[in-house]
Amino acid sequence: MFQDHARIYIKAGDGGAGALSFRHEKYVPRGGPDGGNGGRGGHVFLEVSAQLNTLADYRYRHHFAAPGGGRGGGSRKHGKDGVDLVLYVPPGTVVKDDAGTTLGDLVAPGQRLQVAKSGRGGRGNASFKSATRQTPRFAELGEPGQSRWLELELKLIADVGLLGLPNAGKSTLLSAASAARPKIADYPFTTLEPVLGVVELDDDASFVMADLPGLIEGAHEGAGLGLQFLRHIERTRVVVHVIDASAGDRDQLWRDYQQVRTELRAYNAALARRPQLIALNKMDAVSDPAEVLALRQRLIKLRRRSFPISAATGEGVRELLWAAFRGLQRGGRAEAAEPIPALKVYRGPSDAEAFLIEAETDGFRVSGTQLERLMAMTDLTNPEALAHFQRTLDRWGLNEALARHGARGGEAVRIRDVEFLYDPER
Numbered sequence: 001m002f003q004d005h006a007r008i009y010i011k012a013g014d015g016g017a018g019a020l021s022f023r024h025e026k027y028v029p030r031g032g033p034d035g036g037n038g039g040r041g042g043h044v045f046l047e048v049s050a051q052l053n054t055l056a057d058y059r060y061r062h063h064f065a066a067p068g069g070g071r072g073g074g075s076r077k078h079g080k081d082g083v084d085l086v087l088y089v090p091p092g093t094v095v096k097d098d099a100g101t102t103l104g105d106l107v108a109p110g111q112r113l114q115v116a117k118s119g120r121g122g123r124g125n126a127s128f129k130s131a132t133r134q135t136p137r138f139a140e141l142g143e144p145g146q147s148r149w150l151e152l153e154l155k156l157i158a159d160v161g162l163l164g165l166p167n168a169g170k171s172t173l174l175s176a177a178s179a180a181r182p183k184i185a186d187y188p189f190t191t192l193e194p195v196l197g198v199v200e201l202d203d204d205a206s207f208v209m210a211d212l213p214g215l216i217e218g219a220h221e222g223a224g225l226g227l228q229f230l231r232h233i234e235r236t237r238v239v240v241h242v243i244d245a246s247a248g249d250r251d252q253l254w255r256d257y258q259q260v261r262t263e264l265r266a267y268n269a270a271l272a273r274r275p276q277l278i279a280l281n282k283m284d285a286v287s288d289p290a291e292v293l294a295l296r297q298r299l300i301k302l303r304r305r306s307f308p309i310s311a312a313t314g315e316g317v318r319e320l321l322w323a324a325f326r327g328l329q330r331g332g333r334a335e336a337a338e339p340i341p342a343l344k345v346y347r348g349p350s351d352a353e354a355f356l357i358e359a360e361t362d363g364f365r366v367s368g369t370q371l372e373r374l375m376a377m378t379d380l381t382n383p384e385a386l387a388h389f390q391r392t393l394d395r396w397g398l399n400e401a402l403a404r405h406g407a408r409g410g411e412a413v414r415i416r417d418v419e420f421l422y423d424p425e426r
Contacts, residue, residue, distance in 0.1 A: 004054065004155075004156075006062075007150070008149070012066050012119065012147070013040075014068040016039045016041075017079075017139065019035035019036050019038075021036075033126045035139050036073050036075070036124045037078055037121050037127065038079040041069045042068075042082035042085050044114070045086045048088075048110060050109040052088060066084060066085035067085075069081055069082045070082075092156055093155075094152075094154075095150055097151070107157060122140030122143070122377055123140045124140075139385075140378070161210050164243060164260060165260060166213075168243060173240075173311040174211040176314055178200075194210055196211075199321055201321055205322075210233075234268065238276070239277070240320070241261075246286050248291075249288075276304065277305055282311075283315060305323065355367075363411040363413055364411060367416075399424060402422055408424070409423060410423075
């Protein structure tokens, strides 16, 4: 089954905890702290693989986590870094976060995008030794790795896209023009999923053509399969609008043409302005050629090029394909999109205003990326670690910031899920 959309949850690895250790060697009195730092966790990347053409790998599995870093050891041994997790996606994958922000557009094989940053390892107690604190009896915990939900949306990379109503003969045209073999039936039938084919006109003249499911009225609002697959035409540079020339008189053919144009404009106005060729298919089944000629004359007034063809017999198909190829040459090659950085590195608060302090009924809630990271890496059950945490907050100016927001003493101060009592005299 063709899978062009997936929602996955990814989590980078947590950093390893730092070690709380002291040298215990014979003839080495007061050896001092020697706890090493923990290793960082594994990052999470998305990478383009040319071997994939759908998002089927993410149809049943939705949660992915990178391994964490190793714990630090004695003798200042550094913990092992976690292995990065690489998830492979097909060319043409657009990556969005939960808010709908595009994080990256992955189109070139080997292109890689970091979507979750690992947590750094906690520092061992050897890192906290100083002239005034010669035997620190605490170490940091590892920083939690970043996690998020991602929306993966596949937009096929094709040069030419075939559009039209159901049963207009798009699949037959693709099979006549390339080695692709989409399902074709002699009864009313529509393609259920996009099909790609490589059209080779000459040694140095070839392009990729996509057959998309037929559009019905209201496709841009989700009717039929149109909305589900219209995204695949966004990357195409030339559109071939296939019309069943045997479907009726000139008025009916004009209504068929306008119906697809209306759906295309409603979905994306820019697509309607893209270079477009009109393929009047099934000419071998037309009972009155004058009706088709009248439609062609009407299209000429709109400066639309039309080609009477029969995909079943091959009549006129090669002329249409050469016209599409020349349209691609005039338009030039589409540039590969570069990935947008997925995550910004937060450098920490530079002053007291970097904290976000919100007043609550019985106190204050304090938040901030660096502050919450410090909280997560502090072992609050260790009195020395807690004292270090409080000294760090004093150095950042949290007490003065709370006072400016009206704190007088005794109010509850909440950071994440931990609650403290504000004491200005401490």
